[in-house]
Amino acid sequence: MKASQGVEWGLHLCMLLAFAEPHQTVDATSLAEYHELPLPYLRKILQALTRAGVLESVAGPTGGYRLARSADQITFLDIFSAVEGDQNAFRCTEIRQKGPTGLDQKCYPAACAIAATVWAAEQAWRDHLAGVSLFDITDGLTALAPPGQHELAITWLTKHTRA
Amino acid sequence: MKASQGVEWGLHLCMLLAFAEPHQTVDATSLAEYHELPLPYLRKILQALTRAGVLESVAGPTGGYRLARSADQITFLDIFSAVEGDQNAFRCTEIRQKGPTGLDQKCYPAACAIAATVWAAEQAWRDHLAGVSLFDITDGLTALAPPGQHELAITWLTKHTRA
DNA sequence: GGTAATGTGGATATGATATATCCACATTAT
DNA sequence: ATAATGTGGATATATCATATCCACATTACC
Numbered sequence: 001m002k003a004s005q006g007v008e009w010g011l012h013l014c015m016l017l018a019f020a021e022p023h024q025t026v027d028a029t030s031l032a033e034y035h036e037l038p039l040p041y042l043r044k045i046l047q048a049l050t051r052a053g054v055l056e057s058v059a060g061p062t063g064g065y066r067l068a069r070s071a072d073q074i075t076f077l078d079i080f081s082a083v084e085g086d087q088n089a090f091r092c093t094e095i096r097q098k099g100p101t102g103l104d105q106k107c108y109p110a111a112c113a114i115a116a117t118v119w120a121a122e123q124a125w126r127d128h129l130a131g132v133s134l135f136d137i138t139d140g141l142t143a144l145a146p147p148g149q150h151e152l153a154i155t156w157l158t159k160h161t162r163a
Numbered sequence: 164m165k166a167s168q169g170v171e172w173g174l175h176l177c178m179l180l181a182f183a184e185p186h187q188t189v190d191a192t193s194l195a196e197y198h199e200l201p202l203p204y205l206r207k208i209l210q211a212l213t214r215a216g217v218l219e220s221v222a223g224p225t226g227g228y229r230l231a232r233s234a235d236q237i238t239f240l241d242i243f244s245a246v247e248g249d250q251n252a253f254r255c256t257e258i259r260q261k262g263p264t265g266l267d268q269k270c271y272p273a274a275c276a277i278a279a280t281v282w283a284a285e286q287a288w289r290d291h292l293a294g295v296s297l298f299d300i301t302d303g304l305t306a307l308a309p310p311g312q313h314e315l316a317i318t319w320l321t322k323h324t325r326a
Numbered sequence: 327g328g329t330a331a332t333g334t335g336g337a338t339a340t341g342a343t344a345t346a347t348c349c350a351c352a353t354t355a356t
Numbered sequence: 357a358t359a360a361t362g363t364g365g366a367t368a369t370a371t372c373a374t375a376t377c378c379a380c381a382t383t384a385c386c
Contacts, residue, residue, distance in 0.1 A: 063355090093168070095172070122288060128287045132280050210335080221332085225331085226331080
């Protein structure tokens with residue numbers, strides 16, 4: 001089981017944008033350079049985050065991306081779901097209904113107990129991700145002893161943000 | 164993010180074997196027929212479960228597979244890890260160290276806060292899976308109103324188990 | 327000891343999906 | 357009008373899950 005690279009990119013880039021001033025945007029090219037990511041594919045990730053309502057996009061010469069709401073209102077689950085989709089990782093194909101002991105479909109009113117158990121575990125995972133916001137991390141980072149990377153990030157942002 | 168089919172197969176087949184008498188084995192061909200699974204690939208899954216110590220294999224004409232220990236000592240996590248491996252789904256590639264604000268590697272004594280957060284969520288998921296054993300499910304199934312599928316399974320087992 | 331039935335491990339083929347790229351178009355500041 | 361930007365579709369490539377086969381080791385039975 002493997003999460004896509006885009007999740008890591010999305011989390012780090014949203015974290016970066018959380019340090020920017022509200023309403024200011026950063027263009028995709030700058031974002032790609034910041035973490036040395038392939039620009040064409042990164043655009044897909046940014047579009048997914050925009051469609052999901054995590055980011056806002058602004059077209060035009062001074063356009064770019066910014067958080068769609070305040071950092072404390074964006075959770076890790078929001079970003080994860082935006083990139084990966086919200087399908088369960090475990091897919092029940094109802095193999096219990098197959099084979100020599102399989103019964104007619106109407107004999108299975110309740111969900112497969114095995115699938116239900118695994119899905120409950122996935123819910124625990126989602127609950128944890130939903131409990132952490134971008135602000136929770138930025139807040140923790142600024143509490144670390146300088147010179148921290150977040151200060152470099154803020155300096156970098158002053159050169160790459162547009163009104 | 165997607166879990167492999169083998170996990171579903173492993174869970175259902177271990178559940179089936181939990182209904183068998185201790186020391187009795189079921190051969191791979193019968194197991195494949197029970198859920199209409201492709202035999203050659205199923206063998207790989209059974210081998211993985213055996214390597215991980217979830218199942219025991221017996222070679223020879225009356226050979227086959229059986230649980231390596233009692234059903235209450237085998238958790239969903241045991242089976243999941245046996246098939247999927249124990250790597251984290253989220254892979255941190257340390258993109259924080261790359262780009263214009265990247266620092267020398269020795270400047271990063273602590274783990275990436277983003278990766279740590281996601282991995283903590285994965286741990287919550289594992290904790291949940293580790294808290295459910297095969298016995299927990301079989302015990303719940305036999306409490307359901309008959310005629311239940313587990314009774315058909317037990318009948319089927321009497322014709323496909325070997326001493 | 328021979329034979330047949332089983333599991334094991336390696337090699338390989340196939341298919342699905344993530345990753346990556348490109349292009350025509352819409353939007354907007356200057 | 358021009359240039360810089362984001363959008364969406366189409367497509368190529370790479371990676372991994374899925375699936376299959378084969379030579380071999382093990383063991384019950386004759």
